[in-house]
Amino acid sequence: MFDRIACALAITMLAPACAVQESASNPSANPKTAESVPDGSAWQPYPGASKDAEFLKKTPAAFRPFVERCDPWDDWDKPAPPFKIHGSTYYVGTCGIAAILVANDDGLALFDSGTEGGARIVEDNIRTLGFDPLNVKALVVSHEHFDHAGGMAYLQKLTGAAIYAGQAASPVIRSGQSDPKDPQAGMHEPMEPVPGSVRSVKNGEIGTVAGLEITAISTPGHTYGAMSYQWKSCEGDQCLTLVYADSLSPVSSDEYKFSENEGYVTSYFDGLERLGRLDCDILLTPHPSHSQMLKRMRTDTMIEPTACAYYAIGKARDLEKRLRREAEETE
Numbered sequence: 001m002f003d004r005i006a007c008a009l010a011i012t013m014l015a016p017a018c019a020v021q022e023s024a025s026n027p028s029a030n031p032k033t034a035e036s037v038p039d040g041s042a043w044q045p046y047p048g049a050s051k052d053a054e055f056l057k058k059t060p061a062a063f064r065p066f067v068e069r070c071d072p073w074d075d076w077d078k079p080a081p082p083f084k085i086h087g088s089t090y091y092v093g094t095c096g097i098a099a100i101l102v103a104n105d106d107g108l109a110l111f112d113s114g115t116e117g118g119a120r121i122v123e124d125n126i127r128t129l130g131f132d133p134l135n136v137k138a139l140v141v142s143h144e145h146f147d148h149a150g151g152m153a154y155l156q157k158l159t160g161a162a163i164y165a166g167q168a169a170s171p172v173i174r175s176g177q178s179d180p181k182d183p184q185a186g187m188h189e190p191m192e193p194v195p196g197s198v199r200s201v202k203n204g205e206i207g208t209v210a211g212l213e214i215t216a217i218s219t220p221g222h223t224y225g226a227m228s229y230q231w232k233s234c235e236g237d238q239c240l241t242l243v244y245a246d247s248l249s250p251v252s253s254d255e256y257k258f259s260e261n262e263g264y265v266t267s268y269f270d271g272l273e274r275l276g277r278l279d280c281d282i283l284l285t286p287h288p289s290h291s292q293m294l295k296r297m298r299t300d301t302m303i304e305p306t307a308c309a310y311y312a313i314g315k316a317r318d319l320e321k322r323l324r325r326e327a328e329e330t331e
């Protein structure tokens with residue numbers, strides 16, 4: 001336990017000992033490896049789907065309806081009650097897929113749409129919170145898959161808002177056709193092409209959308225165009241850094257091999273390294289289950305400054321495992 005925390009803290013302080021680092025022992029022969037990293041994916045096991053009264057008592061009241069309704073791994077289109085995360089940042093997604101709303105004086109910024117069907121639930125949730133979906137001025141994409149961006153066409157038609165996405169994600173969002181280089185190419189149905197503008201964002205770019213200053217962080221790996229985003233949230237005297245970190249799981253079609261795409265694997269580890277070093281008081285992820293959101297909601301507030309480091313370490317180890325398996329299969 002101590003090692004895990006020390007390592008996560010070390011990563012956040014840029015110490016090289018635990019960070020994803022260079023090693024000659026990587027079975028894929030790629031220059032980056034997570035070999036020396038303790039198992040960050042071994043967060044305390046989630047207590048299960050039971051709506052245990054003791055847990056619910058400790059759960060902040062604002063989170064309770066969501067915790068009562070949703071399970072740790074839940075359906076992508078199952079309606080969920082929206083709730084305030086912190087300051088002017090709200091969860092407006094379904095039980096299984098996140099959509100994050102940030103309300104500013106200049107309008108609303110929405111991160112991800114959910115699926116095509118899920119976008120209607122997101123729209124309803126925005127209204128339930130008392131906001132007008134027509135005030136959404138920016139639609140921001142984590143990665144170019146239908147479960148997170150499949151509702152972008154619907155929401156852009158509804159709001160007229162500009163869409164912001166990673167450089168490699170933008171053509172996919174525009175056309176609805178998956179990127180042939182995508183590890184999951186050919187696995188999903190095409191998405192509806194979006195009718196309006198799609199603006200590409202780059203790593204390190206700081207932009208103001210709908211009055212919100214956002215830093216874009218390139219985190220390729222799950223897809224080529226995958227982006228994570230960071231912004232500040234203030235509530236009273238408390239100002240926190242929020243990170244919406246992309247999926248980052250090495251999932252692919254049966255034929256795809258990460259080990260045959262060495263440059264991609266290097267950029268995958270680079271993105272994880274960037275993510276693990278971010279200031280990150282509250283971590284949010286497109287699949288809430290990937291960062292054990294329900295567990296964090298049940299036991300306290302969602303504040304956990306080491307969460308991005310744990311998350312990055314866990315994903316680096318998943319990628320290592322995947323590369324090892326591919327090496328074994330080709331032996």
Ligand SMILES: [Zn+2]
Pocket residue numbers: 143145222247
């Ligand atoms: Zn995906």
